Amino acid sequence: MINLSSPLTIKNKFIVFGGGFSGDYFAKLIRKLGCTALTSSRTINNDPNSFIFNSDKNLLPEDSIFNGVTHILSCIPPDKNGKDPVLKSLKNKINNTSLKWVGYLSTTGVYGNTYGDWVSEEDEPNPLQERSQRRLNCEKEWIHSNLPIQIFRLPGIYGPGRSTLEAIKTKKIKVIHKDNQVFSRIHVADIANAIIYLIQNKDKLDFHQIINIADDEPCSQIEVIRYGYKLLGLKMPKKILFEKAKKDLSPIAKSFWLENRRVSNQLLCKKLGYKLIYKNYQLGLNNCFINFK
Ligand SMILES: NC(=O)c1ccc[n+]([C@@H]2O[C@H](COP(=O)([O-])OP(=O)(O)OC[C@H]3O[C@@H](n4cnc5c(N)ncnc54)[C@H](OP(=O)(O)O)[C@@H]3O)[C@@H](O)[C@H]2O)c1
Numbered sequence: 001m002i003n004l005s006s007p008l009t010i011k012n013k014f015i016v017f018g019g020g021f022s023g024d025y026f027a028k029l030i031r032k033l034g035c036t037a038l039t040s041s042r043t044i045n046n047d048p049n050s051f052i053f054n055s056d057k058n059l060l061p062e063d064s065i066f067n068g069v070t071h072i073l074s075c076i077p078p079d080k081n082g083k084d085p086v087l088k089s090l091k092n093k094i095n096n097t098s099l100k101w102v103g104y105l106s107t108t109g110v111y112g113n114t115y116g117d118w119v120s121e122e123d124e125p126n127p128l129q130e131r132s133q134r135r136l137n138c139e140k141e142w143i144h145s146n147l148p149i150q151i152f153r154l155p156g157i158y159g160p161g162r163s164t165l166e167a168i169k170t171k172k173i174k175v176i177h178k179d180n181q182v183f184s185r186i187h188v189a190d191i192a193n194a195i196i197y198l199i200q201n202k203d204k205l206d207f208h209q210i211i212n213i214a215d216d217e218p219c220s221q222i223e224v225i226r227y228g229y230k231l232l233g234l235k236m237p238k239k240i241l242f243e244k245a246k247k248d249l250s251p252i253a254k255s256f257w258l259e260n261r262r263v264s265n266q267l268l269c270k271k272l273g274y275k276l277i278y279k280n281y282q283l284g285l286n287n288c289f290i291n292f293k
Pocket residue numbers: 017018019020021022023040041042043053054055056075076077078079085105106107108154155156157158
């Protein structure tokens with residue numbers, strides 16, 4: 001949990017590029033510490049803390065957005081050419097601000113397929129999918145940007161409003177089984193809390209430029225789905241074998257089943273001392289169930 005008496009309570013200003021699921025959660029949490037947090041959106045909305053940024057349409061934020069900014073977190077995926085949307089459009093502007101910290105949300109897809117083995121930050125990335133190659137390229141762009149950058153590699157993100165429970169309710173779920181296949185995952189609250197923990201304890205902890213944020217217990221997708229059905233008091237449909245199901249899967253859905261890895265959180269949780277709020281999917285889904293409609 002965040003430390004409410006930390007140095008971050010003094011007015012720091014965060015710009016969160018990409019106020020989607022994780023970005024919005026992070027911004028709300030950091031505001032609880034008394035910081036300012038502005039989030040970008042590709043479309044106009046009524047949120048006074050939101051500003052427009054759309055790299056595809058070259059819609060750029062006004063200069064005033066950058067006044068007094070101390071921290072930046074980017075939650076925007078690579079563009080179709082593997083360029084980072086924020087650096088592509090705003091690098092000069094960002095370089096002219098005096099930043100204490102910059103964070104970038106990446107994916108554990110950059111590790112590629114480890115055939116079910118554990119993978120850590122010490123392992124060389126070996127992207128299998130094109131989208132993961134694009135992601136690795138963006139990581140490199142951030143690393144070479146000369147900004148005080150920290151990169152967070154994330155597995156499947158879930159949380160209230162976006163979890164197996166919604167997938168069951170909207171019938172978008174397929175109960176697929178593939179022998180020995182596991183997935184790693186992370187609750188959105190742990191992404192935000194881990195990042196804030198690292199910022200708050202920056203001066204006390206060894207600096208690591210790349211950090212995985214994943215829960216303790218990678219497991220099969222069917223295990224999570226079964227638990228979701230149990231929470232909802234519904235009967236789980238019969239499972240379908242992957243070999244049979246794959247012809248009906250979208251290319252992107254199929255591609256997730258071609259990679260099998262267990263993402264290690266030892267650096268974050270053992271070495272750096274972050275305590276997960278939701279160390280496994282049961283705890284995480286219980287939380288999603290609290291306000292589930
Ligand atoms: N979802 C997962 O399971 C998962 C797993 C690992 C890593 N990741 C990565 O982690 C990051 C955060 O994930 P998330 O699921 O929280 O993201 P998300 O909800 O999909 O939000 C993505 C944000 O990026 C913005 N965006 C996309 N393209 C843009 C562009 N060309 N110009 C400006 N803004 C743009 C979107 O704007 P709008 O708000 O206007 O739509 C949105 O705010 C993403 O990079 C994602 O790829 C996701």
